[in-house]
Amino acid sequence: MKRSHNFTCIVCPMSCQIELIEEDDKILEVRGNGCKRGEEYVTEEFTNPVRMLTTTIPVQEGRIAMLPVRSERPVPKNLLRRCMKELSKVRVKAPVRCGDMIYENILDTGVSIISSRDLSIGNCSEVR
Amino acid sequence: MIEVDVAIIGGGPAGLASAMKACEEGVKDILIIERGMELGGILLQCIHDGFGTFIFEETLTGPEYAQRYIDEVKKTGINVKLNTMVLEIDSAKRIIAVNQEDGLLEIEAKAIILSMGCRERTRAQILIPGDRPSGIYTAGVAQRYINIEGVIPGKKVVILGSGDIGMIMARRFTLEGAEVEGVYEVMSNPGGLTRNVVQCVEDYEIPLHLSHTITNIRGRRRVEGVTVAKVDSEMRPIKDTERFVPCDTVILSVGLIPENELSKSADVGMDPITNGPIVDEQMQTSVPGIFACGNVVHVHDLVDDVSKVAEVAGKGAAGYIDGKLKKRRSPIKVRAGRNVKYVVPQIIHGEKFDEDIRFYLRVKEIEKSVKTVVLADGERIFEKKIKIVKPPEMVKLDISPDILNRITGDELIIDVEGEEDEEKP
Known part of the structure; x- marks a missing residue:
């Protein structure tokens, strides 16, 4: 069955409204894109949409209560919520350096979660 | 009385980049005065990525972007006073500041760089009628609660305003398990970048209601709900489109205003449109030797632009001290x-x-x-x-x-x- 999907392109400020038509996951046509990059963008968004995951992890004995973390690389978009669930169990202890590995190979994606700042030892209750 | 060459008010991205540039230009005695407990400013709570694509040609989170500058500043002899609040600046470039360790500080600077950033518009500035319960926050405050303090301020959220921070918080609340009922925007177009409309709102199927506003907030102790309505072409609410939306939290993302209390105390000439100081091409204000950069001048959309313009101010301040600015x-x-x-x-x-x-x-x-x-x-x-x-x-x-x-x-x-x-x- 032929199906149509609509996307707003975010490659440049033009924000083209692009329509992708597919049949059984095979792309038949892309229209509405002002340039080649728009076609690449919607093809990627249709076949394998990925996003960076950024969140926070509770820190013990840190200067502040939460450590910001991110995925080293983008992860599949449909796994974001499951990644969050997985990370909700994680706790770290200060000190932490920016770039430290916090969680290896999340959900077998091959992508690890890393720290996104230095966080030294402290008593965050004083900060609150 | 402490004497310095360049005093920088605020240790966010503008302050950090201007300090680095002034240092590179050979200024010896630089002091950054920061009100918070650490350098980095608002970047520290902006844990999402997308920073640095111009300056570093890679996409970083806010804390990572700040870390790059903080690491550089630490390698220099730039002095930093944290937890220090500047109370007053005058046009003779004298600064009165206070902190717990030193008490009252008097600082005399050859040049000053204003880099205090901006603050969020609040409910009082947009006059939303109704009760005054708890549960109403600006987006940046909610961002601080969640990302720094580790506290989720509500479970069912209505967001007013589709500025970037509002949309980013819509995603953040959703990922942390809260329900975002919708984002309401009074204008007929989103207030933030398209990237954020797609990746923060549409990705999570959060309804974005354009040409809508909140006409009433209800709640005795805690927010119980809001009345929303469509607005006409002159942004007046249309009465018979009103509907009640139950929620426990209202997040406001309704604009940013440059923070210029100190600039005014120094008699710096202001631009009524930007709400920031009038500056020249060196980022010098109307008061000789007082420079300004970043969101204190006008609200930028990209931190990369802030860093770039801060370098202009840092170089300008160095030139001013050397008497090179013609x-x-x-x-x-x-x-x-x-x-x-x-x-x-x-x-x-x-x-x-x-x-x-x-x-x-x-x-x-x-x-x-x-x-x-x-x-x-x-x-x-x-x-x-x-x-x-x-x-x-x-x-x-x-x-x-x-x-x-x-x-x-x-x-x-x-x-x-x-x-x-x-x-x-």
Whole structure:
């Protein structure tokens, strides 16, 4: 069955409204894109949409209560919520350096979660 | 009395980059005064990515972007006073500040760089009627609660305003397990970048209601719900479109205002449109030796632009101390023309130029296939075609020295010309 999907392109400020038509996951046509990059963008968004995951992890004995973390690389978009669930169990202890590995190979994606700042030892209750 | 060469008020991205540049330019005695417990400013709570694509050519989170500058500052002899609040600055460049360790501090600086950033507009500034229960936060405050303090301020959230922080918080609340009932935007277009509309709102199937506003907040102790309504073309709520939305939290993302209490105490001349100081091409204000950069001047959309312009201020401050800043007798005024809300810098003081000047302008309305035109004495000295201009996305124009050095007269006008203004072939 032929199906149509609509996307707003975010490659440049033009924000083209692009329509992708597919049949059984095979792309038949892309229209509405002002340039080649728009076609690449919607093809990627249709076949394998990925996003960076950024969140926070509770820190013990840190200067502040939460450590910001991110995925080293983008992860599949449909796994974001499951990644969050997985990370909700994680706790770290200060000190932490920016770039430290916090969680290896999340959900077998091959992508690890890393720290996104230095966080030294402290008593965050004083900060609150 | 402490004496320094350059005092920098605020250790966010503008303060950090201006300090680094002043240091590179050979200024010995630099002091950054920061109100918070650490350097980095608001970047520390902006844990999402997308920072640094111009400066570092990679996409970083806010804390990572700040870390790069903090690491650099630590390698230099730049002094930093944390947990220190500046109370007053005067036009003789004396600073009164206070902290727990030193008590009251008097600092005399040869040059000052204002980099205090901006603050969020609150409910009081947009006059939402109704009760005054707990549960109403600006987006930045909610961001701090969640990302730094580790506290989720509510379970069912209505967001007013589709500025970038509002949309980013819509995603953040959703990922942390709260329900975002919808984002309501009074204008007919989103207030933030399209990337955020797609990746923060549409990705999570959060309804974005354009041309809508909140007309009432209800709740005895805690927010119990809001009344929302569609607005007409003049942004007046339409009575019979009102509906009640139960929620426990209202998040406001309704604009940012440069924070200039201190600038005013130093008698710095202000621009009523940007709400920031009037600056020249060195980012010098109307008070000699006081410079300003970043969101204290006007609200930027990208931190990369803040860092870049902060370097101009840092270099300017260094030049001022060395007595190298030459001023022409009558400055050139830069005026916002057709479809331009404002232009920064607002004046040009230099006599001769050997570097580009970057003009930042914000347009009033969305327009496609435009030409930005710089007029001097009625002559078109610069033209650049742009596919589309939008209010949320700042337009940057780099004007080269050979054009700048040809300017006669004392006024520049920057226009955005629409298609219909052009001669049709």
